[in-house]
Amino acid sequence: MNVNKFQQDLVTWYEAEKRDLPWRRERDPYKIWVSEIMLQQTRVDTVIPFFHRFMEQFPTVESLAYADEEAVMKAWEGLGYYSRARNLQSAVREVAESYGGTVPADKDEFLSLKGVGPYTGGAVLSIAYGLPEPAVDGNVMRVMSRLLALWDDIAKPASRKVFEQAVRHVMYEKDPSSFNQALMELGATVCTPTSPACLLCPVQNHCEAFEQGVQRELPVKTKKKSDKKVRMGAVVLQAPDGTVLIEKRPKKGLLANLWQFPNVELPVGVNPRAALESFIQAEFGMTAQIQSEKSTEIIHVFSHLTWEIDVYIGTIELKSAKDRTKFVSKEDVETYAFSVSHQKIWQHVKGMEA
DNA sequence: AACTCGGGGGG
DNA sequence: CCCCCAGAGTT
Numbered sequence: 001m002n003v004n005k006f007q008q009d010l011v012t013w014y015e016a017e018k019r020d021l022p023w024r025r026e027r028d029p030y031k032i033w034v035s036e037i038m039l040q041q042t043r044v045d046t047v048i049p050f051f052h053r054f055m056e057q058f059p060t061v062e063s064l065a066y067a068d069e070e071a072v073m074k075a076w077e078g079l080g081y082y083s084r085a086r087n088l089q090s091a092v093r094e095v096a097e098s099y100g101g102t103v104p105a106d107k108d109e110f111l112s113l114k115g116v117g118p119y120t121g122g123a124v125l126s127i128a129y130g131l132p133e134p135a136v137d138g139n140v141m142r143v144m145s146r147l148l149a150l151w152d153d154i155a156k157p158a159s160r161k162v163f164e165q166a167v168r169h170v171m172y173e174k175d176p177s178s179f180n181q182a183l184m185e186l187g188a189t190v191c192t193p194t195s196p197a198c199l200l201c202p203v204q205n206h207c208e209a210f211e212q213g214v215q216r217e218l219p220v221k222t223k224k225k226s227d228k229k230v231r232m233g234a235v236v237l238q239a240p241d242g243t244v245l246i247e248k249r250p251k252k253g254l255l256a257n258l259w260q261f262p263n264v265e266l267p268v269g270v271n272p273r274a275a276l277e278s279f280i281q282a283e284f285g286m287t288a289q290i291q292s293e294k295s296t297e298i299i300h301v302f303s304h305l306t307w308e309i310d311v312y313i314g315t316i317e318l319k320s321a322k323d324r325t326k327f328v329s330k331e332d333v334e335t336y337a338f339s340v341s342h343q344k345i346w347q348h349v350k351g352m353e354a
Numbered sequence: 355a356a357c358t359c360g361g362g363g364g365g
Numbered sequence: 366c367c368c369c370c371a372g373a374g375t376t
Contacts, residue, residue, distance in 0.1 A: 039371040046370090080360025083374075111357065117373045137371045155355060185372050194365070221366085224357095254359065302360060303369095316372070340361065358375075365370085 001147070006206040007172040007179065013202035016181030017045075019189075021165045023052050025182075029103040029128035030061050030092075036123045037088050037115060041081060044188070050079050061103070064089055065096035073337040082256060087115030089287060105129040115282055118160065126176040134167035139187025145219035146191060146209035154219045199259045227305045233272040234263035234342075235312040236349045237280070237288055243327035245284070246336060254302075259336040261345055263309065272310050284322060290314035296348050300341035313347050313352070 018024070034054060038047045056062040064072070069089065070216040076085035092212035095103055103124070104110045111336035122135035134140075141154040144166045152159040172179035176239055188196045198210050212274045237245045246259050250315060256324050264279040266272050273290050280288040294310040328336070332348055 010358065034370065041359090041365070041370055041372055042361080043370055064376065078361075080362085081372085081374090083359070087373080118373055123371065123376070135371075139371065181371090188371080221369095256359090300361095305362095355369100357376085361370105363370090365366100365371090 001170070001206050001208070002010055004169060004172050006058050006147075006203055007202050009206065010137065010179050010182045010186065011172060012354065014178055014185055015192055017189075020180070022048060022055075026129070028129065029105075029124065031055060031101070032128040033097050033103060033120075033124050034058075034088065036120045036127075040084060040120070042079065046079070047328055054229060056105050056268050061092050061096055061101045065093045069257075071212055072339065077258075077337040082258060084115055086257070088113045091116065091333070103128070105131070107131070107133065114271070118164070126180045128177075128186075130175075130177055132168075132171050132172065132176040134164045136163045136167060137184060140167065140180075141183045142193065142219050143183050143187045143191045145194070146215050147203070147207050149208035149212060149214065149218065151218070151220050154182075155222045163168070177234070186228055227302070229306045229308060231266045231268075232263050232307050232309045233266050233276045233279075233312060234261050234309050235280070235288065235314050236261050236274050236345065237286075237314050237316050239316055239317075239327055241327075242332065243319070243329055245316070246326050246328055246333065248326075249323040255339045258339050258342075260338060260342045273312060276312060276314075280316075285320050286316045286318060288314045295352065298341055298348070300344075307341060309341060309345070310346060313349065 023032060026032060035047070035051055038050055057075055067089070070310050072085050072089050073082065076082055094113055095101060105125065107121065107125060110116055110125060119135055119137050122133035125131040125133045141159070142164045144150060144163050145152070145154060148166055150162065150166065152162050188199050189236060196215050198204055198215055198239055201207065204210055207215070209218050245262060246339055247262055249255050249258050249260055251257050262284065264275060266275055272294065273292060276290055277288050280286055290312050291314060296311045298309040300307040300309065309354060321327060339348070
């Protein structure tokens, strides 16, 4: 490959064809950083509205550093991978306290922040500060695997270093920001996973896979094994004063710190209603009257498991608030950050009453 | 190195 | 249905 000409063709194409994305209008390293965290494993179109709302609410390092954690989680509600939000706020606090509010331009310093890994580190340092660091994401691995006909399995962690070295080899030192973004843009819009648009590709001449006619065989990616299913029972419990019981999830693990309605895993064969009533008694010390028939069923698919949630409706006579639980009015339920599956539960219950 | 961690859009 | 997305942290 003629590296020099490749760089020119790629960056020229990028400058002419790049999408007008909100974070591309920003120079503030903090805003670039937030965008890169949101974009982890998340499509551009999904991120855009979250990015706008987040920047309106938390426009500076300080505003996020000193924000209420519940407000941050509410702003992240529905975006997924919620540890990103907690790690980001933690890292921003570190920037406020240890770096005087300035996002560090030093590689070791920035990479030491929570939630900043090899990709995000390279992305922010190159885009915000112009440093010639690779930013290897799924797009870049796919593009580089085709360009250089690299047959390394991109599903394997060890392969990332191979692609980082490949990017270093072709890095456009004059404009690392445009170069890195151009590689990603190419992967997102032209060099796509299943049917690459090679006839429209600005660097077709430089592509080894196209030369060999193997662009559809690359990249090599072994697939992970299938997920498991879990059957759950969930119940919306109303007290005599009209409030409903919600509970905050544990601070570690799946959907950490998000709010939910009381629920319990249902082993095969158990009576869901009976299981829920005894769970409520044991976990919350309250006696619940639960309707005999489930009100609806919600299927929720995560990346690694599936919830089948039988949703019940019930009442309790005596309120007894415990740690991490609350009785909230129906108007206030939506001010708390719920996972999408439990948002759906609440939408269903509201629809029943309307 | 393998597993965990969300949710949604496209073929 | 399946794939996979501007990945990082934990084990």
